[in-house]
Structures are given as structure tokens and as C-alpha cells.
Amino acid sequence: MKFPALIGAAMLAFCARAFAAAPASPSVRVEHAWIRWLPAKLPAAGYAVIRNEGDDTLRLTGASSPDYGMVMLHHSRLAQGDSTMEMVDHLDIPAHGSVKLAPGGYHLMLSQPTHTIKPGDHVKMTLEFAGGTRLQADFPVLPANASGPAD
Amino acid sequence: MSIRFSCLRLCLAACALLTVAACASHPQWQLDDMQGHLPDLKFQMTNDLGQPVTAASYRGKVVLLYFGYTHCPDVCPLTLVHLHTVLQKLGRDADDVRVLFVTVDPARDSVPVLHQYVTAFDPRIAGLTGTQNAIAQLAKRYRAFYKPEAATASSSGNYEVTHSSAIYVFDREGHARLLATPGSSNDEILHDLKILVEQGS
Numbered sequence: 001m002k003f004p005a006l007i008g009a010a011m012l013a014f015c016a017r018a019f020a021a022a023p024a025s026p027s028v029r030v031e032h033a034w035i036r037w038l039p040a041k042l043p044a045a046g047y048a049v050i051r052n053e054g055d056d057t058l059r060l061t062g063a064s065s066p067d068y069g070m071v072m073l074h075h076s077r078l079a080q081g082d083s084t085m086e087m088v089d090h091l092d093i094p095a096h097g098s099v100k101l102a103p104g105g106y107h108l109m110l111s112q113p114t115h116t117i118k119p120g121d122h123v124k125m126t127l128e129f130a131g132g133t134r135l136q137a138d139f140p141v142l143p144a145n146a147s148g149p150a151d
Numbered sequence: 152m153s154i155r156f157s158c159l160r161l162c163l164a165a166c167a168l169l170t171v172a173a174c175a176s177h178p179q180w181q182l183d184d185m186q187g188h189l190p191d192l193k194f195q196m197t198n199d200l201g202q203p204v205t206a207a208s209y210r211g212k213v214v215l216l217y218f219g220y221t222h223c224p225d226v227c228p229l230t231l232v233h234l235h236t237v238l239q240k241l242g243r244d245a246d247d248v249r250v251l252f253v254t255v256d257p258a259r260d261s262v263p264v265l266h267q268y269v270t271a272f273d274p275r276i277a278g279l280t281g282t283q284n285a286i287a288q289l290a291k292r293y294r295a296f297y298k299p300e301a302a303t304a305s306s307s308g309n310y311e312v313t314h315s316s317a318i319y320v321f322d323r324e325g326h327a328r329l330l331a332t333p334g335s336s337n338d339e340i341l342h343d344l345k346i347l348v349e350q351g352s
Contacts, residue, residue, distance in 0.1 A: 036228055038221075039267035043309070045224040076225045078333060082296055083226040083316040103229040104333065110224075111309060144228060144271035145235045 027054030028093070030127065030137040034149045035110065036103075037119045037141045044117075046071075046108035046125065046139050047101045047148070052093040059130035060091045060099075067123045069112030076104055085109075090130070119143045178346045181339040182320065182329040189319070189327035192216070194289045196253070199266035199278035206325050212249045213347045215331075216319040218295050220256035220312050221268040227252075228272070230318065230333050235273040237340045244348045247323075250276040255297035255314050257286060293319055293327075320344070323351045 033048035052058045063071045073088045091106060093099045101107050108125070117123065121141040126134055140149065192206040192214060215234060219227035231252065238245040252269050254260040257280050260268075265278035280286070290297060295315040320329035320343070328347060331340050 036224065037271075038224060038228070039271050040221070040264045042221050042264070042268065043224045045228070074225070078226070078316055081315055081317055081332065082313055083333070084300075084313040085223070085225060085311045103232075104226060107225050144268075145232050145273065147232055147236070 028052055028058055028133065028135055030135060032149050033137050033139045035123055035139045035141045036146065037117065037144055041113055043109055043111040046110055047103065048137065049098050049100050050093050051098040052095060055095050057095055058093040060093060060127060061089070061130050062128045063108050063125055064128070065110065065123055065125045067114055067117060068110040069114060072109045073106070074109040075106050117141055180329060180343055182331045182335055182343050185327050185330045190292055191327065192321045192325040193292065194285065196279040196281035196285055197262065199262060199269055201262045204279065209249050210325060211323050212247055213323060213344060214321040215248065215250045216253065216321065217250065218253050218255050218290060218297060218314050220254050221260050221264055222256065226316065226333065230316070231272040231276060233337055234276065236337050237344065238273055238275050240341050241344060244345065245275060247348050248275065248344060251279050252276055253279045253286065253289060255286060255290065256299070256312050257281065257283060320347065322347050
């Protein structure tokens with residue numbers, strides 16, 4: 001009985017090490033993450049504050065999620081009374097600084113949901129940074145008329 | 152003592168009347184005053200329940216007109232949430248206000264999709280759609296601009312629509328009165344709506 005338990009513990013330790021060795025940077029954090037739910041499988045938007053606690057600029061190059069067929073980094077712009085949305089290929093987060101993905105600015109555009117998503121759900125998102133750093137974050141899904149996770 | 156008290160009350164009443172009169176003739180708008188600069192509300196469209204509607208259907212209500220589309224996950228929801236918050240703050244007065252969300256993307260915005268989209272924000276928001284021509288005419292009437300952007304290969308056929316972000320405010324008689332933008336604060340919109348709701352109620 002003791003032996004398998006020992007193996008189990010060893011395997012656990014190995015897994016933990018393997019996980020720690022995965023290219024996840026301890027110097028980047030995601031805060032206040034949320035998704036504004038929209039009905040009828042319409043594209044939704046994901047928001048968060050990405051904090052870079054490292055000494056080098058971090059470049060966000062993309063994101064993916066098992067819950068959406070497509071995740072794109074977008075930027076809304078209000079120019080001369082017109083509102084327009086455009087794709088962006090990267091977003092730099094300064095050393096010891098943060099960027100805000102917030103309504104009316106940068107956001108993750110989430111389309112082609114792979115299953116029905118509703119308010120109250122949690123979406124797993126992987127943020128991808130230049131250099132291969134990846135960060136997994138949990139994005140709670142809030143109702144369409146929510147103003148943010150403080151609601 | 153009682154005569155002096157009555158005098159005071161009379162003075163106060165007179166002052167209050169004067170203030171009300173001054174407010175009614177020269178409201179201190181916080182949004183842009185558009186009176187006389189834009190034509191009265193006029194359209195023939197279909198609402199998000201599939202019923203034909205015209206401007207007359209909303210006569211008697213203060214109307215906020217906004218052009219958008221449902222495949223707009225960021226700016227349109229931001230504006231609709233602002234308006235939902237304002238309607239909530241208006242309380243019972245919100246019954247006298249209607250938000251009209253006019254789609255500039257009728258090809259994708261079917262009546263049921265439009266209905267689900269607007270009601271997800273607030274039951275007092277109505278979605279309007281119509282022929283390309285009816286939408287173009289309404290936009291032109293208020294100098295609103297919209298243009299579908301070409302779909303790119305990477306967006307797998309999905310396309311965005313650049314559109315005017317203004318909110319046009321009409322009084323109960325359908326006269327164009329004010330212009331708000333996504334930059335207008337909830338309090339500014341709330342302040343002006345309260346005055347418009349009081350007028351002609």
C-alpha cells in the first residue's frame with residue numbers, strides 16, 4: 001500500500017515540476033477579467049487588466065480559448081464621431097506597468113463559441129506573449145448590461 | 152407674526168414660480184442643443200417584434216435614437232449599458248423614454264437576433280430594422296454615417312461596420328432637441344432627460 005502511494009506522491013511532484021517548467025511567466029498577472037455575454041452566439045468581448053511585474057516589456061500577441069473558435073485582439077476607436085473596430089496584432093505591456101483591456105478600447109473579440117455560453121459561466125483563456133510565454137486566466141461571463149466585475 | 156409668515160410663504164412661492172419659468176424658457180442643457188438644426192423624427196421601419204412602426208408610434212415619449220449593429224461586441228454594448236443605467240436612474244420617468252437602436256447591418260440583424268440583443272440590455276430599448284433604403288434615408292436625415300468594412304480572410308467572412316456613435320434625443324413631439332456622444336456622462340444625459348420628460352408631461 002505504501003509503495004503506490006509513494007509513486008503517486010512522486011508523480012504528483014513530477015507533475016508540479018512539469019507544470020512549473022511550462023512557459024508561464026510568474027511576472028505577468030491578469031486582474032479584473034470578465035466577458036460581456038451577448039445572446040444569439042454573437043461575438044462577445046473579453047476585458048482584463050494585464051499587469052507586467054517583470055523588468056522587460058511584454059508583448060501580448062494573441063489569445064485562445066477552448067470555448068471559442070476564434071479569439072482576436074481588437075481595438076475600438078472613436079474618431080470624429082464615428083466608431084470603428086480594428087484588429088491589432090500585438091499590444092505591449094511596459095515593464096512594471098499594466099494595460100487595460102476595457103470597453104471602448106482594447107478588447108479580446110470572441111467569436112464562434114464552441115458551445116452555449118451564458119452569464120455565470122467561466123471561460124478559460126490562454127494569453128500568448130512574444131517569446132512563448134503563456135498565461136492561463138479565468139474569465140467570468142457577466143450579463144450583457146453589466147459594467148464590469150465589480151457589479 | 153402670521154402675516155409675516157404668509158408674506159414669506161408668498162415670496163417663496165413667487166420665487167419658485169420664477170425659477171420654474173426661467174428653467175422652462177432657458178433650460179441649462181448639458182448635452183449639445185440641436186433645436187432647429189435637425190429635422191423632426193420620421194421613419195417607416197420594423198421593430199424587434201416584427202411590427203411595422205413609424206415615428207408616430209413613439210409620439211408622446213422622449214426618444215433616444217442610436218445607430219449600431221449586433222455584431223458589435225464593444226462600443227454598441229458600452230453605449231446601451233450607459234443608456235440602461237440612465238433609464239434605471241430615471242426610475243418611473245423612464246416609462247416616458249424609449250431608446251431606438253437602429254441597425255446599420257440589416258443583412259445579419261434579423262428581427263429575432265435584434266430582439267434578443269436589445270432586450271439583453273433593457274426592455275425599454277427597441278430594435279429597429281428595415282430595407283437598406285429606409286435605413287439609409289434615416290441615417291442621411293440625421294447626417295449619421297455608416298460603412299460596412301470589407302471582410303478579411305483572417306476574419307473568416309466576419310465584417311465590421313464603421314458607424315456614427317452619436318445619440319440623437321427627441322422630445323415628446325418628435326422634435327430633435329439634443330445630441331449625446333459615447334463621451335457624454337450618465338449624469339449629463341440623465342439631467343437633460345429629466346427636463347425633457349417634465350416638458351409636456
